[in-house]
Structure formats: structure tokens, C-alpha cells
Amino acid sequence: MDISKGLPGMQGGLHIWISENRKMVPVPEGAYGNFFEEHCYVILHVPQSPKATQGASSDLHYWVGKQAGAEAQGAAEAFQQRLQDELRGQTVLHREAQAHESDCFCSYFRPGIIYRKGGLASDLKHVETNLFNIQRLLHIKGRKHVSATEVELSWNSFNKGDIFLLDLGKMMIQWNGSKTSISEKARGLALTYSLRDRERGGRAQIGVVDDEAKAPDLMQIMEAVLGRRVGSLRAAMPSKDINQLQKANVRLYHVCEKGKDLVVLELATPPLTQDLLQEENFYILDQGGFKIYVWQGRMSSLQERKAAFSRAVGFIQAKGYPTYTNVEVVNDGAESAAFKQLFRTWSEKRSRNQKLGGRDKSIHVKLDVGKLHTQPKLAAQLRMVDDGSGKVEVWCIQDLHRQPVDPKRHGQLCAGNCYLVLYTYQRLARVQYILYLWQGHQATADEIEALNSNAEELDVMYGGALVQEHVTMGSEPPHFLAIFQGQLVIFQERAGHHGKGQSASTTRLFQVQGTDSHNTRTVEVPARASSFNSSDIFLLVTASVCYLWFGKGCNGDQREMARVVVTVISRKNEETVLEGQEPPHFWEALGGRAPYPSNKRLPEEVPSFQPRLFECSSHMGCLVLAEVVFFSQEDLDKYDIMLLDTWQEIFLWLGEAASEWKEAVAWGQEYLKTHPAGRSPATPIVLVKQGHEPPTFTGWFFTWDPYKWTSHPSHKEVVDGSPAAASTISEITAEVNNFRLSRWPGNGRAGAVALQALKGSQDGSENELVRSPKSGGSRTSSSVSSTSATINGGLRREQLMHQAVEDLPEGVDPARREFYLSDSDFQDIFGKSKEEFYSMATWRQRQEKKQLGFF
Numbered sequence: 040m041d042i043s044k045g046l047p048g049m050q051g052g053l054h055i056w057i058s059e060n061r062k063m064v065p066v067p068e069g070a071y072g073n074f075f076e077e078h079c080y081v082i083l084h085v086p087q088s089p090k091a092t093q094g095a096s097s098d099l100h101y102w103v104g105k106q107a108g109a110e111a112q113g114a115a116e117a118f119q120q121r122l123q124d125e126l127r128g129q130t131v132l133h134r135e136a137q138a139h140e141s142d143c144f145c146s147y148f149r150p151g152i153i154y155r156k157g158g159l160a161s162d163l164k165h166v167e168t169n170l171f172n173i174q175r176l177l178h179i180k181g182r183k184h185v186s187a188t189e190v191e192l193s194w195n196s197f198n199k200g201d202i203f204l205l206d207l208g209k210m211m212i213q214w215n216g217s218k219t220s221i222s223e224k225a226r227g228l229a230l231t232y233s234l235r236d237r238e239r240g241g242r243a244q245i246g247v248v249d250d251e252a253k254a255p256d257l258m259q260i261m262e263a264v265l266g267r268r269v270g271s272l273r274a275a276m277p278s279k280d281i282n283q284l285q286k287a288n289v290r291l292y293h294v295c296e297k298g299k300d301l302v303v304l305e306l307a308t309p310p311l312t313q314d315l316l317q318e319e320n321f322y323i324l325d326q327g328g329f330k331i332y333v334w335q336g337r338m339s340s341l342q343e344r345k346a347a348f349s350r351a352v353g354f355i356q357a358k359g360y361p362t363y364t365n366v367e368v369v370n371d372g373a374e375s376a377a378f379k380q381l382f383r384t385w386s387e388k389r390s391r392n393q394k395l396g397g398r399d400k401s402i403h404v405k406l407d408v409g410k411l412h413t414q415p416k417l418a419a420q421l422r423m424v425d426d427g428s429g430k431v432e433v434w435c436i437q438d439l440h441r442q443p444v445d446p447k448r449h450g451q452l453c454a455g456n457c458y459l460v461l462y463t464y465q466r467l468a469r470v471q472y473i474l475y476l477w478q479g480h481q482a483t484a485d486e487i488e489a490l491n492s493n494a495e496e497l498d499v500m501y502g503g504a505l506v507q508e509h510v511t512m513g514s515e516p517p518h519f520l521a522i523f524q525g526q527l528v529i530f531q532e533r534a535g536h537h538g539k540g541q542s543a544s545t546t547r548l549f550q551v552q553g554t555d556s557h558n559t560r561t562v563e564v565p566a567r568a569s570s571f572n573s574s575d576i577f578l579l580v581t582a583s584v585c586y587l588w589f590g591k592g593c594n595g596d597q598r599e600m601a602r603v604v605v606t607v608i609s610r611k612n613e614e615t616v617l618e619g620q621e622p623p624h625f626w627e628a629l630g631g632r633a634p635y636p637s638n639k640r641l642p643e644e645v646p647s648f649q650p651r652l653f654e655c656s657s658h659m660g661c662l663v664l665a666e667v668v669f670f671s672q673e674d675l676d677k678y679d680i681m682l683l684d685t686w687q688e689i690f691l692w693l694g695e696a697a698s699e700w701k702e703a704v705a706w707g708q709e710y711l712k713t714h715p716a717g718r719s720p721a722t723p724i725v726l727v728k729q730g731h732e733p734p735t736f737t738g739w740f741f742t743w744d745p746y747k748w749t750s751h752p753s754h755k756e757v758v759d760g761s762p763a764a765a766s767t768i769s770e771i772t773a774e775v776n777n778f779r780l781s782r783w784p785g786n787g788r789a790g791a792v793a794l795q796a797l798k799g800s801q802d803g804s805e806n807e808l809v810r811s812p813k814s815g816g817s818r819t820s821s822s823v824s825s826t827s828a829t830i831n832g833g834l835r836r837e838q839l840m841h842q843a844v845e846d847l848p849e850g851v852d853p854a855r856r857e858f859y860l861s862d863s864d865f866q867d868i869f870g871k872s873k874e875e876f877y878s879m880a881t882w883r884q885r886q887e888k889k890q891l892g893f894f
Contacts, residue, residue, distance in 0.1 A: 201276065
């Protein structure tokens with residue numbers, strides 16, 4: 040087939056093909072996320088312009104179903120190779136196995152993946168979009184990446200640790216295992232809603248069983264379908280999550296041919312450096328048996344490139360790893376973000392000069408507060424919420440309590456202490472706060488614990504509105520330095536023992552690091568000649584004079600900042616000394632001359648790593664992360680604790696309903712400690728609560744809606760609103776027994792309105808994708824479609840459009856008022872059917888409803 044016809048204009052987005060009769064055919068977009076076990080799929084993701092900042096390479100996935108035959112696999116492999124040739128190497132290749140997909144693969148399908156039994160009929164119709172005569176049981180599991188698998192319609196399929204969805208067409212009952220978490224229940228519910236909207240056009244009642252004793256009516260329906268349960272349910276299935284410690288076990292292998300033999304030689308263990316990868320060679324990187332990467336140098340042969348997957352499979356077999364082990368093939372110059380971050384540093388050879396990210400660039404940017412307030416992306420890149428001119432309050436932790444620091448001494452910190460620095464500023468007419476938790480190198484464990492507990496007390500006082508940033512001495516972020524306007528001085532002793540009144544015999548040496556108020560810190564260093572270097576300025580304070588020593592490599596900006604700092608440290612007479620022109624008594628005060636670095640220090644290159652977002656959880660006391668690739672605000676849920684790694688900072692986003700807040704900082708520290716690249720444990724860790732996100736966080740997202748979390752009911756609200764009217768339940772149970780669900784269950788007054796609103800809706804099957812009878816999965820009844828009723832009518836549009844909540848007809852759900860239109864009115868107003876509307880992303884639905892007066 041002509042592949043280019045399958046990729047219209049190489050448009051950005053997702054493209055999916057399925058194996059069928061020895062060839063690959065496109066899958067309709069409405070069926071994305073449904074995968075049949077007897078088939079293979081090829082999935083191509085081409086970055087769209089909003090995602091361009093997260094990497095320009097495409098991702099090409101080869102997915103194998105559990106029951107896929109050799110014929111299907113061969114067709115998919117050949118098609119993937121042709122696509123790879125078409126894309127000319129700017130592609131990351133993935134091998135995916137059912138139920139063991141990569142985080143990248145799972146990130147495409149929200150709120151989850153549906154595994155369907157069997158195969159497709161020859162007419163390639165996939166998923167039923169308006170079918171109510173159905174009975175099936177779905178096993179739902181997963182945290183951030185959710186999947187649902189069709190299982191036997193029996194109590195034997197259930198266990199206490201997962202979620203099961205009994206789909207009866209007009210009624211969908213979500214049964215939550217007793218060992219499932221609130222976040223798992225919420226994710227399962229999101230998938231249940233999605234199935235209802237996509238496959239039933241939003242026209243199905245949802246019930247939730249959280250506690251069987253409290254939901255007797257729903258249990259009555261379940262038992263009518265599944266029979267009465269005998270014996271106890273199976274225990275929760277053991278988790279197979281891979282923790283970060285396991286992922287940190289990385290080994291790099293060089294692969295080469297020696298005669299007719301293929302030789303694999305272990306080359307290095309962490310920390311890995313990019314220069315280990317030579318462009319003429321071929322390498323395998325083994326991440327603890329969890330994932331196998333293949334790196335192909337740009338000068339490697341065509342034969343080697345075509346053999347990449349087979350070599351990876353051979354390596355997996357030789358190591359005794361499971362056959363479903365994930366494989367990712369990356370090309371020189373088109374590496375994935377996950378691959379790059381396995382190395383200590385990574386330089387983008389082609390685009391290094393096109394990015395803002397480096398420190399030198401940020402130093403010379405003149406800060407415009409207005410731009411920082413209105414351009415979160417700029418604020419995030421510069422790590423500055425403003426220019427540091429807001430209100431500053433400082434407390435020192437003494438005797439395990441916080442003591443206020445005199446404003447005259449705000450910028451004078453001690454290495455033996457911990458400090459709380461509260462910064463208050465206004466952004467877009469809203470007061471916002473950042474609380475810095477500064478930890479000196481010599482602080483005790485008790486003081487660090489007191490620092491954290493005092494921060495919690497302050498946060499409570501401010502109603503949970505504080506963004507908390509954990510800062511280690513020597514690794515202060517730019518904004519922390521900016522709030523002290525270049526006059527931050529760090530003394531070596533404890534608070535109460537420093538200052539300008541030191542004894543006459545004291546000799547002290549201070550190093551001035553930085554060039555302006557946004558990056559300057561002055562640190563006391565050992566008073567000896569070996570502490571010097573030619574790139575910085577040093578202040579030598581003796582009993583009678585304060586010397587300003589200028590190294591040959593320092594510039595005018597550094598000298599200007601040093602003259603500001605010297606007034607903070609000493610009131611003694613100042614004397615300027617140039618490197619190489621020191622008077623004899625200068626070195627005598629330091630105990631004599633000694634060698635020191637004299638070469639000019641090169642600017643420190645900030646790695647150009649892409650930001651990465653992970654969901655955090657814990658298993659057996661170890662951190663477990665699930666990455667969300669190509670992330671957006673939609674990936675933040677109120678039950679989540681999410682980790683955003685921007686390399687220079689670690690953000691931990693705390694959802695308002697998350698249950699493990701106190702673990703967050705420890706998780707951030709464990710992430711840094713176990714990172715294969717050997718990350719600095721002093722990397723700042725920032726706690727951000729839902730609804731109080733600073734621009735330095737939101738700027739890493741392409742768009743940000745502060746009102747996002749206001750439209751969906753919570754898990755508890757859905758459970759409380761489950762249908763419970765005895766008469767309705769009786770009717771459903773009777774119809775289940777005959778497998779003819781011809782009535783809508785109602786929960787009080789909403790039921791009658793729903794019946795009226797459904798008039799005019801076709802109750803038959805309008806299949807966009809129809810299951811093959813050979814699959815033996817979902818059971819259908821041919822008699823239902825012929826006997827199902829057709830109801831006509833609906834509420835008038837003027838009763839629903841542009842109406843206040845209190846003016847809506849009784850029983851209308853204000854959040855779904857458009858649903859009560861007749862099908863013809865809905866098509867006329869929205870320009871699409873209800874099925875098409877409810878298959879769209881939630882944010883697009885909300886946007887259209889706002890525009891048309893239904894919000």
C-alpha cells in the first residue's frame with residue numbers, strides 16, 4: 040500500500056493501523072484505545088506544534104496482542120519497517136506487548152486502554168457506539184495508566200484488589216475491590232464515564248458498589264447476571280510495579296560483529312557520559328531488565344539498523360528476561376527524553392544554541408516583571424516568579440523553634456543553622472506566597488526536622504497557600520538570591536556568632552560568586568591561599584582592613600556586586616588588590632602563599648533535558664513512578680502526587696485529595712538519590728499544592744486553566760448518587776433475567792426527565808465498530824434490537840440555553856443540560872450528533888458548551 044496515503048501530509052497527532060488479512064489498514068479515530076488480542080497494531084505519534092518543545096522526534100510503536108499469530112506479526116513488522124524508512128530515521132521505535140506497554144504508549148490513551156477478546160469481523164467494524172443489548176465484564180486495573188480487559192462473566196473473575204465493571208448496556212455497575220485506593224476508584228470511574236460517553240452516547244446509568252452491604256439494590260442486579268456468589272473472593276493480586284531502585288541498575292553494552300559472531304561487551308555502569316556513544320557504533324543499554332534501549336550511531340550500517348529489534352530480542356533471551364520486556368530503539372540525534380536522562384549530561388549538538396535554557400543566557404536577560412507575570416513559560420525557564428521586590432520575612436530555627444530575624448540582617452545566614460524565608464508577592468491581582476526552607480551544611484538532623492515542622496505550622500496559618508521550596512546551602516535558586524538583592528552572605532558559624540564586630544585577631548575570607556543581584560551569593564571559605572581562584576572575587580577581612588581581591592578572570596559586573604557586598608561584611612577600611620599585585624602582608628594574613636586554580640573558569644552549561652512528569656506511589660516502602668509522556672494539565676488529578684522533573688528543580692504537585700502528602704519530600708529525595716544519572720541531592724525540591732501553582736510550575740505546561748478542577752463530580756458524589764429506587768431496581772433485575780434492558784433506571788426525580796430527554800433517540804445498534812461473533816467475548820441478543828422501543832421528543836432548547844441553574848426544569852443536571860435536547864436540536868445547535876460530541880475530549884466539550892450557552 041502507499042504509506043503516504045495513510046499519513047495525510049504527515050499531520051501531527053496519532054495514527055493507528057491494524058493487521059487484517061496480511062495487510063495493515065487504518066483504524067478509525069473513534070476506536071482508538073481499543074485493542075483486539077488476535078491482532079497486531081502499528082501506532083505512529085507525530086508531535087503537534089504545542090508539543091514541539093517536548094521533542095521533535097516521532098514515536099513508532101509495534102504492538103502485539105496475546106493471541107496474535109505469525110501472519111499478523113509479520114504484516115505489522117514489515118509495515119513498521121516501511122514507515123521507518125518513510126520517516127528517515129527521525130523516529131523512536133518501540134516494541135510493545137499486551138498488558139506490558141511502555142509509559143509512552145499508555146500516555147496516548149486517556150483515560151485508559153480496552154483489551155478486547157478475539158478478532159475483528161472482515162468488514163472491520165470495531166466498537167459499538169450505541170448498543171444497549173450487551174452483557175460483559177471488564178477487569179479494570181492500574182493507577183495513572185489504566186487498562187480494562189474483557190474477562191469471563193463470572194464471580195470467579197473478581198478479586199479484592201482491583202475494579203470490575205459490569206456493563207449491561209443501559210446500566211453500568213462499577214464494583215470496587217475492598218483493597219483498592221481512592222485514586223484507583225476515581226481512575227476506574229473516569230474510564231467508566233468514557234465508555235458510557237463513547238459507546239452509549241452518554242445514555243447509560245452508572246452505579247458504583249464501594250461497599251456491598253450499602254448497595255443491596257445494585258448487588259441484586261449483579262447477582263441476577265452473575266448468579267449468587269459462593270465462597271469468598273480471591274485476595275488482591277501482588278503488584279508487579281518496578282521501583283526506582285531497580286530502574287537505577289543501568290548497564291551499557293557495545294555490540295559488534297566478530298567474523299560471523301555477534302559480540303556483546305559490557306562497556307560502562309552509571310554514571311554514564313554521552314561521549315561513550317560513538318557515531319559509528321551500535322549499543323544496547325539495559326535498564327535493570329525493565330527496559331532495553333538500542334542506540335544506533337548515525338554512521339552505523341543499514342544492515343545493523345534493520346537488525347536492531349532482532350538483536351534486542353536475542354539479548355533479552357540471553358539474559359533470561361521475560362519475552363514481553365519493552366524495547367526502545369533510538370537513533371543518533373533523535374533520542375527520547377527517557378534515554379537522555381540515563382546519562383549524567385547530554386548536549387544537543389544541533390540545537391544547543393537555539394534554546395534559552397543556559398545559565399549564561401538567563402544572567403543577561405533584563406527582568407521585566409510584567410512579562411514574568413504574563414508569560415509563565417519565561418518565568419519557568421528563568422526560575423523567577425518576579426524580580427524579587429516583594430515582601431520578605433525571615434525566621435531562624437533556634438532551640439527547635441522559629442525566631443524572627445531583624446530585617447537589617449535578612450541576607451546574613453549561617454551554615455550551622457536552618458532558616459524559613461517567606462516571600463509574598465502579587466501576580467495578576469492575587470496574593471501568592473513562596474516559603475523557602477534553607478538548610479545549612481552544618482545543621483543537625485533535629486534542626487532539619489524542626490525546620491520542616493515549623494514550615495507546616497506556617498502553611499496551616501496561611502490556609503495551605505504556601506509553595507514550599509527546600510533549598511540546600513550552595514544550591515540556592517535564582518529567585519532566592521534575587522530577594523536579597525545580591526547581598527546574601529553565608530557565614531560558617533552558627534547564628535549569634537557572626538557579624539561586623541568580630542575580634543581584632545580574626546582573619547576571615549569570603550568568596551563572591553555571581554555577577555548581578557539575581558545570581559550572587561557570598562560564602563565564607565577557609566582563610567587560606569588555596570581557597571582562591573582567578574575567576575572570582577574574594578574579600579579578606581583582617582583586624583585592620585578589608586581587602587577586595589579581584590581575580591584576572593572577573594568582570595566589571597562582578598566587581599560592582601562585590602563593592603555592594605563588602606558593606607554587609609565589614610566596616611573596616613577597604614583596599615583593592617589585583618591578582619598578581621598583592622602586598623606581602625596580604626599573603627601573610629593567610630599563612631603564606633599556596634597554589635590555586637589560575638585558569639579562567641568556563642561558563643557552566645546547563646543540560647538541555649526536557650521536563651518529565653511522573654505519578655508517584657509507594658510499594659513495599661520503595662518509590663514507584665509512572666511517567667506521563669507529552670503531558671498536559673489534564674494529567675493532574677486531585678488524587679495524585681505528581682513529580683515534575685525540570686532537571687534544575689524537582690516539583691512535587693499535591694492534589695487536594697491526595698493521601699500521602701507527608702511522603703512527598705522523601706519521594707523527591709529518593710528520586711534524586713536513585714536517578715541513574717547521579718543527580719545532585721542538593722537539587723531544590725518544590726512542593727506545590729493544587730490551586731496554588733506558581734508560574735515557575737505552570738510555565739512548563741503548554742496551556743494552564745486555573746478553573747479546570749470544578750466541573751466533574753467526585754468519586755464519593757457518584758457513589759452517593761448511584762440509583763437506589765427499589766421499584767426501578769426491580770424492573771432492571773427482571774429485564775436482566777430476560778436480557779432485555781428496555782427501561783432507564785432513575786435516581787429519584789432525574790429519572791423521569793432522563794426518560795423524556797431520550798425521546799427521539801434511536802435505541803438500536805448504530806455500530807461504528809462491530810464485534811466479530813468468532814471472538815466469543817461480549818454476548819449480544821438479536822431479539823433486543825428488533826423489540827427495543829423508539830422514543831420521540833425532548834426538552835425545548837430555550838428551556839436549557841443561557842439559563843441560570845435555578846431556572847432549569849426540575850431534574851435537569853446543570854452540568855449536562857445539553858444532554859436533554861432532542862437529537863435533532865442537538866445536531867442543529869452543535870453541528871454534530873451526541874455520540875460525536877461525547878467522544879471528544881472533555882475540555883473541548885466544555886469549550887463548546889460555554890460558547891453555545893450550555894455551561
